[in-house]
Each structure stands twice: as structure tokens, then as C-alpha cells.
Amino acid sequence: MATEKVARRVFIGLILLSIALVFWVASPFFEAFFLAAVLAGAFYGLQTWLTRRFRGRRGLAAGLICVGTILAVLAPLASLTAFIVSEIIEGVNFISTTVEQRGLQGLLTYVPGFLQEPAGRMLERFQTESAGVWTTVQEQLSTRGASAAQTVGGVVATTGSVVFQTVMMLIALFFLLVQGKELVAWLESVSPLKRGQTTELLAEFRSVTKTVLVSTIATAGVQAVAALVGYLITGVPVPIFFAAVTFFFALIPAIGAASVCVVASLLLLATGHPVAALVLFIWGVVVVGLSDNVIKPLLAKRGMHMHGAIIFFALLGGLSVFGAIGLLLGPLIVAFFLAVVRIYERDYGRPSTRLGDPGTPPLNKPTVAEGEEWEPTVFHPDGEGRPSH
Template structure:
């Protein structure tokens, strides 16, 4: 017959096995579920407010938040795509019109002076070898057809993977907004920690994620403003649009707002403004780009119980280890460590450090109460003897 201790060990092993299996099936969507949990914690206040506005209909409130996030994600992409397509169409129409009126030589008048001579040589070579150009292009395309197909297939698969992760994140976010409080209560009830400790850790996580998300949005706004200043100084066309694109790219860690400044600098260089192009590229790299490393830690530490240096290195370390999602995971891991240490020190620290602990017993070198009384009596006796001596 199995003992109680043996059954407990077996059951603990079964629990650990079930946790490992659940982690295994959730691994493909880890980033989606993690981002959903982060956004659910960040939008918890808005969810409660909308629920009260909609008379207790949590599903409707969660749906409004999810739709708002979808619009916020798709609007910048749609605007950028429309702008690029319109500019490409304008460029094609301009080139076609110049060629129809002046021929290929007419395009040289619109090439910057520094690039005009190489462009003329390329044009002469194209005119002399125009008979075999199409054949060379066909051969090159045939030779590289398989590689091009693989590249296009990889891009399509990557795009589909991102779309699937985004869809899973939005679905998980909806259910977490609706039943998140019930989930937290269940985790608190089954947690082996003391009552309130699990909720305290989850509250700390929500506070850190809210601080990181807020600092990320504010930092993107600061970078977009700095980029707009550079665009206005260098007279980039449609500077407000480029500033909006800079805000969107500032939210992408691997790209950043500095990339938009560099692209705009290349446009200035191509239109014959080398001095402005150099200034804008330097402004984007050293002012816009580096401001992220200064502004974000300063803004993030205001909502965390951390030193600014800890926030800075947790952001960089998380980015280096986990990629873009490390900007959230890095501060969360450090906040988890500090919270666990703080709870342990408060609830399991030395007994003498607790407010209700008994006082420390006196040492052998310190006087006791009885000894103090004896010293007080001996002092009074000596004073009485001296008074008698003076009377005699």
C-alpha cells in the first residue's frame, strides 16, 4: 500500500509533467500569448471603464479594445503603402513623359551634377548594347528563377507566420480581457505561495509592463519630434508624413526612427542636396537614434522600483537575448527577481527584523535591572553616609 508521502511525490511529478506538456503545446505561440498578457494588463483599466459604460458587457468592451488595436496597427501600414505606391506612380509617369519628349538623353538633365558623368556612360553603354540586353535579362532570370522563387516563398511564409501570430495574440487578448480577473483569482487559489503573494507578483508584472509600454510610446513620440526637426531644417518634402513614419518605425527595435532619416537623406542626395543629406543622416544617427537609449530608461524607471542603470541594462540585455520581445522580457525578469527577494526579506527574513519580534536579550556585559537597582541603592547609601559625616 502506497504511503501518503509517496503518493504526494508521485502527484507532484504528475503536476510537473502536465506543466511541461502544456508549455510544449503553447511554445509555438509563446510570443503571441506573452504579448496578449502584457496588453491585457496594460488595458485592464480601460477594460473596466468600458465595461461600466456598456453596463457590464465585458465581451463588448473587449471587442472595442481589440478592434482599436487592429486599426492602430493597420492604419500606419496602409498609409505608408499608399504613399509609396503614389510616389512610384508619379516617378514612372515623370520618367515616361521625359523619355517621350526628349528621349533617354533628356533624363540626364535631372541627374545631380556629381552623378551626371557616370550616368551618361551607362546610357551610352545601354544604347550600344540594347540589342542583347533583353536576351541577357532573360538568361539571368532563367538562371536565378529557382532562387527567386525560394526567396519569394520565404517572404510569403514569414508574412503568413507574422499574421498567424498576430491573430493568435488578438484572440488571446480578447479572452484575457474578458476573463483575466477570474484567471488571476484561480492562479492565486492554486498557488503554493502565501495568500496575497501571487497577486502581488502579478501586480508588479502589470506595473512594469505598463511602464515599459508607456515609455516605448513616449520615446517614439520624442524620436518622431526630433526627426521632424531634422526634416524641417533640411526641407524634406512632406515632413509631417515622414515624421509619422518615424514614429511607426521607432516602435520596431530592429529598425528604429533613424532608418527613416537615412532614407530621407538618400532622397536629398539623389535630388542634388549633398550637404543637407549629410546633415540629416548625422542628425538621424546621433540625435534621433541615440535618444532611444537615453529617453526610454529615464521614462521607464518612473513606474518601476529600479535604478535607471538597471532599467537600461535590462532593456539592452533582453533585446540581445530574446530579440524585440526582450524589451519587455528583460525588465520583467529583473522585476521578478527584485520582487521575489523583497517578498522573501519581508515575509521570511530574520525574526528580529519583524515589527512584533521580542527584544534582543541583554548580553553579559550589559547591566541588568537588578544590577541597576543595586547601583542605585549603593549610590543612595554613599550619599547618606557623606551627609552624616558632615553633620558630625
């Protein structure tokens, strides 16, 4: 018969095995669950306020937050898509009308002066070889049809995966908003840590994630304003729209706000404004692009209580290791380390020997003869200790 000690070790092994299996099953939804936990922590105050307003209906409050999250993501995408489609339609109509009225040569009048000569040569070559263009296109389509279909299939699969993960994230967010308190209480009850330590770690995570989200949105706003200044100075058409697009792309680490400035500078170059295009390119790369590496650590420093350099390397390290989600994971890992060290030092560390700390025994005065008064010794620069008077 197994002893109590052996049975306990076996049971601990079973617990660790079950935890590993749970993480294995949940691994396909890691990003969705992680983002849901981050948003649930960030929306905790809003969820509490809405629950009070709706007289304790936590489900209604959570549903409203989920709908707002969907609108916050879909509205910019829908606006950007609608603008791009309308511009493409307008451009196609312009080209077709110009070709019908003035022929292909009429398009050269709208090309900037320094590009008219190469554009004219390309147009002449196109007219000369136009007879075999359709045959060439058909040959290319037949030979590359399989690779093109594979590429399109990959894009469709990626889009479907993003949609699926988003749906899973919204479902998890709803349940975390509704049952978040019960989940934290359960984790506190089953955790092997001391009472209150698990809740303290979760509160630290919530504080860090909220700070990262707020600093990311604020940094994107600052970059959009800086880009808007550049758009107004250089005369970019529809500057407010480009500033809104800059804000949206500033939230995407793989693209960044500077990419929109580069596209706008190319637009200025194509319309015959090379000086303005160069100014906007430099402004976008130097001011708009690099401001992210300066503003975000400064804003995050206040909420995380870390040194700015630690936050800077945590953001970059998390981004390089985990991708876009590393902007949250990097600071969380560092905050977890610092919180664990702080809790260990407070609850298990050696007693402090600093004067004035609670629990520090008072210093004993030197023994003096009866009837004498003790006087502190003052050390003078000459190295001799003399009683002070």
C-alpha cells in the same frame, strides 16, 4: 501499498509533467499569448472603465479594445503603403513622360551636377548594350528562377506566420480581457505560494509591462519630434509624413528611427543637397538614434523602481537574447527576480534588527542602583566615554 509521502511525490511529478506538456503544446503560440497577456495588463484600466460605461458588458468592451488595437496597427501600415505606391506611380509617370518627350538624355537634366557625368556614362553603356539586355534578363530569370521562387515563398510564409500570430494574439487578448479576473483568482487558488503572493507577482508584471509600453511609445514620440526638427531644418519634402514614418519605425527595434533619417538624407543627396544630407545624417544617427538608449531607461525608471543602469542592460540583454520581444521579457525577468527576493525577505527573511522596525525588541537600559538616574554615555573625540550632562 504506497505511503502517503511517496504518493505525494509522484503526484507532484505528474503536476510538473503536465505543466511541461502544456508549455510544449502552447510553445507555437508563445509570442502571441505573451503579447496578449502584456496588452491585457496594459488595457486593464481601460477595460474596467469601458465595462462600467457599457453596464457590465465585458465582451463588448473587450471587442472594442481589440478593434482599436487592429486599427492602431493597420492604419499606419495602410497609410505608409498608400503613400509609397502613389509616389512610385508618380515617379513612373514622370519618367515615361520625360522619355517620350525628350528621350533618355532628358533624364540627365534632373540628375545632380556631381552625378551627371557617371550617369551619362551609364546611359551610354545602356544604349550600346540594350540589344542584348532582354536576352540577358531571360537567361538570368531561367537560371535563377528556382532561387527567386524559393525567396518569394519564404516571404509569403513569413507574412502568413505574422498574420496567424496576430490573429491568435487578438483571440487570446479578447478572452483575457473578458475572463482576466477569473483567471487571476484561479491562479491564486491553485498556487502553492502563500495567499496574496501570486497576485502580487502578477501585479508586478502588469506594472512593468505597462511601464515598458508607455516608455516605448513616449520614446518613439520624442524621436519623431527630434527627427521632425531635423527634417524642417534640412528641407526634407513632406516632413510631417517622414516624422510619422519615423514614429512607426521607432517602435520596431530591428529598424529604429535613425533608419528613416538615413533614407531621408539619401533623398536629399540624390536631389543635389549634399550639405543638408550630411547634416541630417549626423542628426539622425547621433540625436535621433542614440536618444532611444537614454530616454527609454529614464522613463521606465519611474514605473519600475529600478536603477537606470539595470533597466538599460535589461532592455539590451532581452533584445539580444529574445529578439524584439525581449524589450518586454528582459525587464520582466529582472522585475520577477527583484519581486521574488523582496517577497522572500519580507515573508521568510530574518527579523530586522533596525531600530524602530515593527517587532524589534526595545534596547534594555543598563542596570543602575536604586535611587540613581541613568545617564547616556557620550563618546568624545579623545576616545574616553563620559556621562553627558
